[in-house]
Amino acid sequence: MIQMSSVDLNRKGKKIFSDLNLTVMKNEKVLIQGKSGIGKTTLFKVLLGFETIDKGSVTINGNRIDKDHIQDIREQLFYLSQDIDLKNDTVGALLEEIFIQNHKKPLESTRLNQLMGVFELNVTLLEQQVKELSGGERQRIGLVICFLLDRPVWLLDEPTASLDDIMKKKIADLILGQEKTMIIVSHDDVWKNNPAVKIERWI
Amino acid sequence: MGAQDLGVLSLVSLLVFLIPVFYINRRVGLFIDKTIIFSIVRMCIQLSFVGVYLEFLFKFNSPVLNTVYLLIMIAIACQSILKSSNLKVRKLFVPMFFSLLIPFVLILFFFNAVVVRIDNLFEAKYMVPVGGMLLGNCLRSSIVGLNSFYSGIKKEEKVYLYSLSLLCSRIQALKPYLKSSFLAAITPTLASMATIGLVSLPGMMTGQILGGSIPMVAIKYQIAIMFSIFYTEYFSTLLAILFSLKVGFNDLDVLNQDIFASKN
Numbered sequence: 001m002i003q004m005s006s007v008d009l010n011r012k013g014k015k016i017f018s019d020l021n022l023t024v025m026k027n028e029k030v031l032i033q034g035k036s037g038i039g040k041t042t043l044f045k046v047l048l049g050f051e052t053i054d055k056g057s058v059t060i061n062g063n064r065i066d067k068d069h070i071q072d073i074r075e076q077l078f079y080l081s082q083d084i085d086l087k088n089d090t091v092g093a094l095l096e097e098i099f100i101q102n103h104k105k106p107l108e109s110t111r112l113n114q115l116m117g118v119f120e121l122n123v124t125l126l127e128q129q130v131k132e133l134s135g136g137e138r139q140r141i142g143l144v145i146c147f148l149l150d151r152p153v154w155l156l157d158e159p160t161a162s163l164d165d166i167m168k169k170k171i172a173d174l175i176l177g178q179e180k181t182m183i184i185v186s187h188d189d190v191w192k193n194n195p196a197v198k199i200e201r202w203i
Numbered sequence: 204m205g206a207q208d209l210g211v212l213s214l215v216s217l218l219v220f221l222i223p224v225f226y227i228n229r230r231v232g233l234f235i236d237k238t239i240i241f242s243i244v245r246m247c248i249q250l251s252f253v254g255v256y257l258e259f260l261f262k263f264n265s266p267v268l269n270t271v272y273l274l275i276m277i278a279i280a281c282q283s284i285l286k287s288s289n290l291k292v293r294k295l296f297v298p299m300f301f302s303l304l305i306p307f308v309l310i311l312f313f314f315n316a317v318v319v320r321i322d323n324l325f326e327a328k329y330m331v332p333v334g335g336m337l338l339g340n341c342l343r344s345s346i347v348g349l350n351s352f353y354s355g356i357k358k359e360e361k362v363y364l365y366s367l368s369l370l371c372s373r374i375q376a377l378k379p380y381l382k383s384s385f386l387a388a389i390t391p392t393l394a395s396m397a398t399i400g401l402v403s404l405p406g407m408m409t410g411q412i413l414g415g416s417i418p419m420v421a422i423k424y425q426i427a428i429m430f431s432i433f434y435t436e437y438f439s440t441l442l443a444i445l446f447s448l449k450v451g452f453n454d455l456d457v458l459n460q461d462i463f464a465s466k467n
Contacts, residue, residue, distance in 0.1 A: 049455035050364050067454035074371045085365040087379060101370045145369065 007056035034202030092126030302442035
């Protein structure tokens, strides 16, 4: 599914990756561990085509990340960024726009309300502006989008960082129960203690 | 009929009011004397040059010469737009040039052929001053449009990229920035259209009336020119942003940082 071989990437004279190899099979759940600044977020940016590598090759479903394939690739990947950098609008309008753009049909409120319930979000949140949300609410809205889009590959950057312990466990179990290919970066123990994940340690 | 000529001495007499200006500046500690003098000198030199070459253009009234003159004006306008938008002239000159040229030529010839109905479409008397007015206005709107578009995306690059990952289409992800920059560019013209005549008389009308036109004729021309300005601004700003996208973003739809003239 995802194949990176001998990847080098330098940014501003600093080595981020040198000779990086990573293979993620279909429906495999890979947890990447390592100290901060080691390029975990950069890895996601490379896969999404936001950063370009200096050497090596990266393929997703056998396709290189280039002009001809980038749209296809982005349609396969869901990226949960650390800050969930959503543009400012009401949450409801934003979810609606994202859903219609992806699925070419209107968002059903029953499905949305059910997901809001799963993540313990009040439906009144849909009327609020994105910038009024707390960190934990943003993160959960990001996960609601993840489930709504239902893309085959999930790139999750600290998906449970701003949640309380009970929620962390519940959400990690829910996510890992999905038939999806995943790369997860997280410092929370709930991920590495789950038998479904394959741990990849970066030093 | 025509306006009375002004002697050089009468123009010089206008300098008289600089005395109180300089006096007040000194008293209140406003150190802009140098800037005032610099601006006045530039204005006089530039306009004198315009006077000389307009006389020249009008005398020959050659279609080729008039066209060349307007093309040079467009090139200068491009340079000035890109510089003021903090974008690299070398990288964006060609797209900018065509985004001005296309609407400009279209509207200018429409104005001359359909509205004024002159026989010689290249008549210097119409082509040069009307063209100048259209370009002058496009200058402002294109600067505002390009500037707010690229600085907006640069400032919110993470948000833009995240939209790109969610929406998978560059145009969809760019839409909010296109919208807001376009609005910022066009709104001042709409506002001035809505208040024109209430507060100020436009320069073109004043000129025509002084030149001997009856007010009604001057007003008709003013209406025609306001339409033309609006259309040219609208299309040139839109095209300026659209044509610049190919250079402004890389193959993977990420903003090219090297289009900015300086880092700030």
